[in-house]
Every structure is written in C-alpha cells, then in structure tokens.
Amino acid sequence: MKKLWKCYYYASEGVDYVTDFSINHFLSKDSAEYELLLFDCLSTPSMRLYSEGSTVTRFKKIEALADYPIARRHLFSCAFSGENCGRCEKCTRNLLSLDLLGKLDQFSKVYDIDFYKSHRARYINYLYINRKDHYFEELYGLFMERGDADLRQVRGFMKLVKRFDALWGMDQPDSDRKAVALLSPYESENYRAAIRMAKAYETGRGVLPSEERRRACLELVADHYREEVSSGFEMSRIGLFDALWKLNDPDSYGEMLSVLYPLARIERPRACVRIARMYMEGRGVEKDPDSAVEWMRKSPASRNKFALEYCGMLLATDSEENHAEAVDLCIERFDETGDPELCVLISGILSEGKGSVRDMDAAVDWMRKAYAAQPNTYCWQYADILMKSGRDIDFYEVINVCFKLYDRHGSSKACEVISDIYRLGRGVEKDTNAAVAWMGKAAELEPVKYVRRYESVLDAAGAPRYYAEAAGMCRSRLEDGGSPAFSALLARLCRDGRGVEKDLGEAVRLMRAAYKWRPQWYAKEYVGILLESGDEFGVAEAARVVGSDLGLVDDPAHCSAIGDAYRLGKGVEKDLDKAVAWMGKAESKDSRYLGDYCDLLMSIGDQKSYAEVLRACRKDAKKRAAPESMAIIARLYRDGRGVEKNMKESVAWMRGAMAQDPDKYRSEFVGILFESGRDQDVEEAAGLCKGRYDQVADPGMCAKISHLYHEGKGVGADQEEAVDWMRRAMSLDPDGYSEAYYSLVAKTGPVGLDGFLDECKASYESTGFASYALIIASIYRDGNGVPKDPDLAARWMEKAVFTDPPGDFLGYCRFMESLGDPYAIAAVERCERHYDETKDKAVCKTISEMYRTGTGVKKDIRKASEWMGRCWGV
Template structure:
C-alpha cells in the first residue's frame, strides 16, 4: 500500500513536557500578532508580529560538525559518538548546501543506530520510519514504518506518536483505527507537541470522530500557535516556519494564507530554506500572486541552501522559460545538482530536455543516460523505466532496440505498472516477427484483468479489425463497453456514437461520472462539456466550470485534459471550430511534453503557412515523432519538400518510420507509391500485419491490392472492400468513407460491381456536403458513366459543388455550355449566379462563355470585364486568359505590355505555365525589355515545379 511522503521535519524529540491543562475547553485569546510580552535575549519587541526583527531574539540552530565521511562508514569501523552518527543520518536524509541527499547512506546509519544501545535510540527508530514512508528513499513500506514508530513511541518519542497516528487516520496500515489515531494525538498534545495538537484538530475537523464543535477545534489551533509563540520568544526561529505552516492550512485556518505568507517571509529572512521553498510553491501555484522575480528569488535561495525540490523547480523554470528567460545551461546545472540529491524527477526533466521537448536539439542517447542515472536512485518509480523503454523502442540512434525496450517494460511491470503490459502488447503488435504467437493478446488480457482501461480499448479494436484474432463484433462490443465503464475516454465516445441520441447522452454521462470518481482528467473535460451543452444532464454552467477547473488543475493527467479540450475545439465537436482558444491549451500541453499536443500544435503551425511559424511547427512534429507518434511521422512525410529538408530525413524515411511505429496507413501509402510490383507486394504484406481499423484504410488497402498484380491480390482487395462495406452498412456516417467505398465499387475493386448501391453511397456523401462526391456525380452523369448521359442531373450536382466552394467544376459547366442545346443556357445561368456572388472561378468561366459565345450570344467586351474581375480576385487561370485576350486584342485593346504584365502576375502567383510564358516573353522582348538573366531564372523556377 502506498503511503504519502511526509516532508515536514517534526524535530527530534517533540517540544518537551508542558502543563497538562484541558486542551479543548479553554478559549485562548491568541491573535495572529501575539501581543503578550516575552522574555528574550536582548530587548524584546512589544509585539512579535511577522514584521518584527527576529534577528535580535533568535538563536541560530547549531550546525552539526562531522569528523568523518559517514557515507563510507561500514560496521567494521568503531562509533565513538552516536549523536554525530545520527546527525549525519539526518543530513544525508535531507541534503544541504554542503551534503548531497543520500537516502541509502542515511538508512544504513539509522538501521545501525536503531539496534544500538544509546540514549537517542527512539529518535533513530522515528527517522528510519520517516525514510520508509518517503518515496525518495525507495519503495514505501507503511507496515515496517509502523513497527519502528511503535518502538519509538514506547520510548516516549512524540514525533513518532504523531506520525503513527497519521498512518492510523489515513488507513495505511493493517488494523488502522481512527480511535487509536485520536489516542496517540491526545498523548502527544498532552506532552506539549505542536504537531499532536494540530493533528488532533485536523482529525476532529475531518468528521471521523463524530460531531465536534468547530470552536473546540479552533481552540486547539490557537493553543498550537500559542505554544509556537512561546518557542519563538525563547529564541527558536524554527517556530516561524511552523506558525506559517499552520496558517497556510485551509482546513485549520480558513483564509489564513495571506497572513501565512508574512510568517513564511519572516522565516525566510532568518535563513529558513524550507520557508523560501514554501513561498515559491505558493507563488508558482498562484495561490497568492507575486512578481516573477520574487518567485525566482525564493527558489534560488532555497536551491542554494540545498533544498532538492527547489533545485528541480528552478531547473524546470529555466527549461520552460517560465518566470525567467530560457537558459538551458543553467537548467541542466540545477537539474544535475538535484539528481545528485537523489531526486528522480530532476533526471526525468533532463531526459525530456534531451529529447528536445523544450526547444533544444534532440540527443536521445543523453536522454537515456539521464533516465539510467535515475534508475540508480532508490526512489525511482516505474515511469522512469517506461521512459527508457519508449526511448529504446523509438531507437536511440535511429534504429529501434526492441529487446531492450521489452526488458525495461518488464521491469516496470515488476514494479506494479499495469500500463506497461499494454504498451508491450502494442509494441509487439507493430513488430509481429518479434513476438510469440498470441503473446500480445495474452499481455492485453492480463492488463485488462488488472483493470487497465486502455488494454480493454485495444482488445476492442483487435476484435474489430486485427489480423491476429478472428473478427468478432460481439467480443469487440463487449470490450468496448467494459473499457467505457472503466473510464476509457475513446471508448466512451465511440460507444456514444453507436447509440441513439437520448440514450447515448445518458449512458455517456454515467460512464463519465464513474471515471471522474477515479480521478480521470479527460472524463472531467467531457463532463464539463456535457454540463455546458446540456447533453445527458441538465445544463449547469457552474458545474461545467467546476469540472473544467478540476480537469486543468496542476497535477498528473493535466496534459491529457488540455489536449482533449483543445482537440474538441479544433474539431468543432461542441459548436464552431475555435483555433484561437485551442492554441494556448496546446502550447501548455506541448511545453509539458505531451506528444499528441506537439503533433496537433505542429500541424496547426505548418498548415497556417506563416513563415515565422513553420520551422517551429516542423520542430514540434519532430519532437512528437521522436516520442513514437506515427501521425506526426506521416505529417512530416506529407509536408512540402522545403519543410522535410529541415528534419534531415526524406519523406520515404518518415513513412518507413511510421510503419515501424505501427501505422498501417503508412504501409498502404508505401505500397501505393512503390516503384515495382515486388516492393508494393512487400508493403501490402506488412500492412496486413498491422491493425487496419478504419474504413478509409480498408478501402485504400483494397485499392492498393487492386492495382498490383498478384495471384491472390484480387481476393485480398475483395476482402478489404467487403470489410469497409460492413463498416458502412453497420452505420458508419462518415461521408468521406461513403464516397471512397462507392467509388471503389464503381471501379470494380475486388470484382465488386453493384453500381446501384455504389451510387447510393456517393449520393449520401454528396448530400452530407462532400464536394468531391458532388463533382464525381456531376462528371459521371455528364459523361454517361452509368448509362445514358444526364446533363440536367450533372448541372444540378455541379451547381451544388460550386456553391460549396469547389472552383474546379466551373470549367465543367462552361464545357457543358459549349455544347449546343438548352442545357448550355442552364449551365451559363448557374455560372452567372455564382459570378455575381463574387466567386472568382465562376467569374472566369462566365467571362469565357461571354467571350466565346458558349450557351449565350458572344459579348467579348463584357466577357473580358468578367475575366479582369476574376484575375483581380487572384484567379491565376483568369490572369492567363486575360493575358491571351490582350495579346490578340479580343474584347480588349491590343497590348503586348498588358499581356505580359498579367502573365507576370500569374507567374508570381506560382503558375508553372505562366513562368514558361514569361521566360519566353523576356527572351523575345514581348511587352517588356529583353532580360536574359530574368528569363533564365523564371525558366529554372518552372522546371523546379516540374521536378516536384
């Protein structure tokens, strides 16, 4: 059972005996400023408020003097001074500016001291128990800790009594009892132990002791503050930090944080590094606002004084550029120092830095080295091993090392990480030659039996579409429902899409609420959206805001919540698409190393095409790819040549990497673009070993088999097309897939020849708004592809496509207009209506119809005016038409100069034909001066486009 880390130092032997007055009944008039007079060294201030000059009354804590290097001590060496040995153990347990934290050495010393007969034996048992409860020191063991605490308690060590009470109160040990916790805390309180008093107050306030008047608990808090004030008056400056800690606790002192900050600042002025760290964390969490330089000042002082967590936080700030400029050198320096203080988180951050997550160049061997250093620390957890497994699966030097990756995954499983079973299975699914028959399925089954939702979701996918098990829709649905019940977000959404609207909303919310109870952040996002929209629950803006805040609060799972919310905004799932709102969410998640966010943000920046953003977009895609994101690899493969060059790889290399990462789509693309049939057959065979789970991939795989000769390829084409048909017939509503399936059927892929059903699919896609389906139907009807030509139907589909912004069909309409008959007039009418609405391709084709008399009496001048409007709107084809008109004087004044000027505008817009024409004009001096150099440059540009 896992126990929390108790980081506060409760002293060595409590606060000593005090008067055994009744603790709960006395109403002690103790204010936060404490106005009582004190006896102290030197003149005492009238009131010891947080702004007092405590340097006049405080006695500095004694610094232990170590006469030997205790890290090298072994039992063979004599111990003349157990107190020095104990002081060394404490120093190694906590770390300082002069001693690196070393929990292993501390534990070794304390285990000897706990068995040694000396006056401080109880303190040794207490300190040893604290180490057993601290994850930094190794696996947490509450039961062993409880035994040492019981021994220390029997020796009247009140620190041990308080810590043992916490184990009882939190139910972390066998036989845990709230009443025993109360007894131990009352004993410590009676002995004058401040932590005992505040612990008893907390237990009362929790309600587990029954109804206790709030005033009684408040009196305990006041008593604790009075006791600390007494310590402070005696010159014990450590009381400043303890006073602040009480005031900062919302359950003990509601609204006490602003006053707590003042006391933490007082403690920090006296050199208390823990106070500097506490202030930094308060400011970092924005519980209290502070200027960036104030936060950095406190972090810097705590780190310099030897606080390992401060070192890690400081390094992280420099990595992120958060509250300070980015400074990788300083970040690495602080993180390496924190690593020497046994902080695995520091090495994890270093590994992320070397993976290039924060903007530095990627160095995967160094990333792996940082994680290997973390594995040598007693407090490393399974996530370190998983990180190493992923690095080796991706390949430290570009070549995946499957065996090493599996070794680290197995070590993570041995440490209790169930998710590693699922990751192992997914890795083996992408490398079927490396696994024994049925091994991935066995691993997923074990993970699912141990409650891992992702394993259940993968099993659902496998039974739906994998080649390693027979397709079984009932099994797939059963795993899908089980995964959704376990809180698997993707399964919840898939299940919702398969159900009717009303039932879907209710069932989805019920599944989300179960997942939220287990702390799933993505489910909190979806529950927030449900309350905002009123789908499945009554609309409630307050609850929507509450669940959104909970989902995005700092902590584990936040990055996945940020990514999910951003994706919903980008997809327009909950209304209109909102790229501006999604981008800051993606920025945060990407900065925290979420590869999915790096992919989405990188793709967004690249698609925008802003020259300033494109290099960063490519870098983010590379970072996601280096983390094994196959979609990012495919995005890089499909990027323009100048962007791919930035990555140092070719499109072919990125597609091959995507195949290795498990992308069936990448294998299908490689098969479709293969240079010879043998190579295509090899990639098709590889695609068959990977999960082909979407109807689109099934159609594309069928198309690829159809194009490549082979003895069984037509059978495989038929198999995959029928799989896609099953998906569509089962209720798939994706219009793009319906279009692809219909077109493949018409083309006879797999010998399928039901054209009636094929056209019905394409019409459903067109009715759903797919312009390519409208265009296909229009051209098919115009050409008589499915029987007699039906020009009227063709014009209807072309008109709809044109209204959807498909400029390519404007030329189809002008071709119909050129054929004598009544349909030509109808086509011109459609073009005119769209031209008058300002659509440039329609302006161009309507102008051509007027110029040439297609479906309408010729009006060359009017036609040329429409061509000019289209050209001025940026239509390059219109620019070339207008250039030809000026060259011939048709509808405009004959002008070689105007002709070449419009040709140049088309060339500058990137038109290859215009570039060739402009090169010739500059060579001949047609409408421009002869310029052989410029002519040659335009020719090179045109040839460059041809090569692409």
C-alpha cells in the first residue's frame, strides 16, 4: 500500500494553533488540538501525514464543496453510523451550513432533508445553545446576519431564561420571586422553563415548595427528550437520563439504563459519566464505587470538567492507589485552575488520611486557601476544619471568623458557634454568661431555628436567673409581634416552672398561640401539654387536634396517650371503648404499641377483646414475624381466650417465638410443652432443658428438670434426681431457688433430709426470708425427718407471718388450726394483739373470717361484721 500513497492530507479541525496552542494535559483534550504534532509522529519515511486547511473554517470548506457533484452524492460526516444520521453534532453542523447556503435540496441523496425541515426549530435551538462553541460560532453569526426568524424566536425566549438565571443567582427572596414570575407562565409548555421551575418547586425559592408540581415539570422535560430520542437525536438521551435521574423513581431505573446503553456501548464520555453515577449511588445497579471509577475513567472529561466528582468516586473505594490518585489529581487541577473547591476536597482528604498520612496542619492550610479565595462561600467549612483540628489556637481563629461574620452579616450561625466555643472554653476562657448571651442572639435572629438550641444552653447552664432572662426576652419579643418559637419556649418554661412560677394553664395558653400560629410545627407539643394538664378540656382538645387534618393521627405516641387517658379516666370520663379506639390507632401506626393495645384488651377480659388481640397479633406476626405477637397468640390458644383452646396451636406459635428470641421465650416454651401433656412434647421439653443446662448451666432449666423428675413427666419419677437438680438450681442462683429447693425437699419426705433442717435454719438466719420459716414450721408439724413438735411448728409459723411486711394471716390461722384447737385460739388472739399494736388493717379480714367460720373462736357473725368494718375503715 505504501507504493500507492506518498502523502495523506487530513482535513484540519480549524483549530487556532497560533494564539492558543499547548500540549499541557493533552490526554484530556480533543486530539484536534495537537494533531500537528501527532501527525508528524505517525508519519513514516515512505508516507507523510499532513493537517491541511487549518486556515479555512469548516463553513468555508462546506461552501467550497457545495457545488461539487461528487460531494452532493458522497459527502459523509456522521460520527455515529455508516451513513449520515442527520442528528449528530457533525451532521447538524453540515445541515445548518447547507441551510445558510440555500443548498439543502442538492444534498438530498446524502441527508434526510425532509426530516431536517420538519425539525428545523430543534436544529436552530441546538445552534443557539452551542453559539460559543468553536465549531458553531461562525454559523451563529451568519444566521444572525441573515435575520433568521426561527433563531430570533429562540433567542427571544432564551433572553427570559438568561434573565431567570441571573436573578436566581442572586439568591435573594425578591430576585427569586421575579425569576419565577418570568418563567412560570411557560412551565407547562417549554422544557427549559420546566427545568428551572422544577428547581424552584424543589427548593421553595420564589414559590411555595411542591413535590407534585416539581415532578410534573420534570415529567414534561422527560417527555420532551423522549420525543427527541424517538426522532433519532441520540444525544438527547443524555437530557432524558438527567430528567429521570432528578425524578428518582425506581420504576424508571430500567429506562435510564436502556436510554444510556447505545451511548455507553460506544463509550460516549457524557454517557460514561452518568453510568458511573448510577454505580456510585446504586440506582438500577448494585452500588459499586470501583465500577463507578472504571466508567468515569472512560470519559476524558473525568480529569477536568468532572474532576471533583471523579475524585469523590476514587475516595469512595477501598484502594489506596485510588486515594493517592485523587490527591494528585486535585493538586494538579488546582495548579491549573485555582478552583477553591479543590482546596476543600484536598483538605478533606488530608484530614481523613486517605491516600496520604493524616495531616491536620496541611488540611487547615488548604482550607485556608479556599476561605481566602471566597470567604463567604467557605467560611463554615474553614471553621469546621479548624474545630476538627482540636487545637485551642484554631478555636481562637474560629471565634474571630465568627465575630467578622456576625459584624458583617448578622449571622445567626456565627452566634451559635461563638456560644458553643464559650460554653466549652476552647481557645477562650470558659464563660457561661457569654454562651447564653450569644445563643440568645442566635434565637432572636432566627427564632424557629435556634430557640430550641437556646433552651438547651439554658438547661446546661442550669441557673434560675438564665431562665428568668429567657422568659423576659420571650415576653418582650411577643409584645413586639414575636414569633411562635418564643411563645412555645415560654410555654415550656411555664410548664416546667423554669424561671417563672409553674403554671400549666398558662403553658397551655401560650402553646395554643404557637399552635395557631404554626399548626404543623407545634401541634405535637400542644397536644403533649394538653394531655399533661390532665383536665377534661385538655384531653378532649388533644383528641380533636390529633384527629384533625394535620397528620397528627399518624403520631402513635399521642394516640396512645389519649387512649391511656380514657382507660384511666384521667381528665375525662373513663371510656374503655374510646380507649380501645385510640390505642388501636397507635398500634396501627407503630407496632411498638401492640403490647399496650393488647394489655388494654386483655384487661377488659371478654371474648370479643381476646378475639381482637388474636387478630392484631396475627397481623403483626405475618408482617414482621414478631416473637412478642407469636407469644401472645400462643397464650391465647393455651388459655382458650378469644379462640378454642388448642395446645397443639399454642406449642406451634410459642415455638415460632422461641426461634426468634430463644433467651426470652425458651422457658415459656418449655412450660407450654409440659402443659400440653403429650408425650412427645414433654420429651422435647426435657431435652431442651438438659441441652440448655449443658450449654450455659441455666438455673431455670435445672428447676424445670427437677419438676420433670418430681412429677414423672417425660422421664421416670425420681425424687432423688428431682432434689439433685433443684440443688443445682439453688447453687447457681441461691436467692432465686433456695426456697424452691427447701420446699421440694420438705415435700419429698425423708429423701434428702439429712442435714436439711440445719441448712434451712441457717438460710433463715442469713436471709430472714419468711418462706424458710414456713418450711421449718411445716417440717415440725408433719414430722418430716424429725419428731412432730406443734410448739416449734407454731413458733416458726409466727416468725413466717409476723414480719415486716407481715405475711399471710389467713394461712397462719389455717396452719395453727391444723395443730389443734389451743393453737387456733392462740392464733386469733395473736392476730387481735397484732391489730391493737399496729392498727394493720390487713389482719382484720382474717379475724373476721375466723369469727364467721368459728375457727379458734366461738362463731360470731356480729363480730365478723365489726372486724370487716375495721378492714374498710367503717
């Protein structure tokens, strides 16, 4: 082939190689910018490559070719396909050039001229957007000279857009309103207006925020680009993707991927950047910073236009090499551009030690550069990094920065930071007075934002005088018109008696004022204070507010509180139906209130309530497999409440609860297995108990195994084993199982009684537990391992009952009756003497019962009534 060509002339892009030629950072540039050097490197001794026609513009070249017959049949310019698509940038440029020359129809064999004419407005719009681009600048000027009507119309509307952007950039309420007034009439018909109005509805600048209208605007933008994509404008895929990205609807993630795929497949830079974002945020694909980095690297703009975003992706990976690349790229770009945002990123990298050794001094220095370049923009990031350094000298610099911000702009945030520094004593001497005063300034400047912070500083200070000062400030501001935030703060002070006399009525009045001022902000607090007031009006008003259209019915805490008020009759007439209704609302919004709801229904105790408990718990168990709900269902089946008793179902539900939370429900599950009485269930219970003991030596499991052997369930009855297992339980938890151990030994008779009485007495002496005295009394009465001794039995029984607090008087009398009449008579006399000495009404009922039944005394109904009257204070 080299014998056929000696020279190859490449049509130059028309780049200015004289006044703006540089090979710095050439990898991120279009190769046309350095093709002079590139072609020389690619040339060989037998064939030279030349960049030709660099002094002639693209339009002039088309003009020269326009009358060339071969060009009219074979001109090819497309960047996308094997034949001219008529939509890409190169085809667009040629079509606009031919339009200017009036030669469109002559090129109908190489371009779809009918399509161009039917979509001419779109081409003209593209020309206007790119009017400052090197390749379109000349064309735009020529169209303007010709006075093109379509361009004039586009230009007229774009003046409105440009004016909007200028006003919006001022970031002032008045300018925002003016900006919105310019484009709001066009938001439903022009995609450029819709893009900007979507931003206004999102931020609430110049217009009330509205998610519905924001989405409507973005849907219009998406439909505009969908139409362009369907017409073959490939690069409109980017606009469609961006609109769908802002909508952020998971149902559209598939469309986002399919829209970008044709461009990403051929590695179009802007498409690669957007695929990278999808991987970075996990939209439509699994989140993967490494894949995001790979896609971003496919875009040449990753190292210039998108350098900040690319660095963020590099830092999100776990690769130290990527971190180091981010550091180098940031420094490189800063040297080129001086962009202070790069200083911020470098500072963050150094403060975290990513890609380099952590260096707070260097981090502060880099942030200082950003602050020096744009003080208003980076003042708070500078303050944050200074405080992050932790050095007093840096805190001192922060406070000076904040003083300047307060003096120049009246910054409320500056007041907050100054207050915090004085409160902590960092860089300055700790000063509570100054901390309170500066936070008070912040609250006065922005009450809604800082009154709560002001209140927390007051609480930290703790001195009554600060609360009094705060109350005075609130009253003063309220007299001047004030803010609901001050009314709410004064209400809290009155509610708690901080700095003012406690007055719930005044607290309700003040919070009601705040609520009427800003219902959405203060409804919850208003309801809380109403419920705390505890009167009938308060609870009824709270119920009205919660049931209003403020969305507070979604607050389960308030619904629960109102339910409690009706359940207890607190401030309102007791009404269990209303209590159930309100508690049901709480439970329907938050499953954490299911337990309270079920407790309320269970306390009512009828089958209808039990059935509702079963329904609510079944629903909760199905929704989130909650072990608490499963356990309640198991108990209902066990007891036959709200449903027919069914131990098999009870076992199944409690098994589910134990599977979710073994430690909490194992013991109860074992109990239900025992209670079911089925051999396989009892055997399973025995296996669970022994297995649990082998794992953690659980005293509860030892006790259950003891009961198994004692009752002969699942294992052969064996009293020695029963005593042995209960002894193990006692050794693991003496306080919890000593009584059970001694009680079991006493029941078993002679088995295990060697030395038992002495152990029991020693335990009584060391603990004073009445249960030990009761066991000893029973042993002497029954003669278990010792001779029967009613006197000792009576003496130990008195120790068991006449304690502080006293024990079961009726049981005492019944026990003494079992010893014989003399002891029964003595028991009644002892009870009467106890009443004379202590006026303990608890004993009156027992004495009344003795006279009523004639136990230990002569039966006497009159005396029985007298003693019962003493019991009730009659």
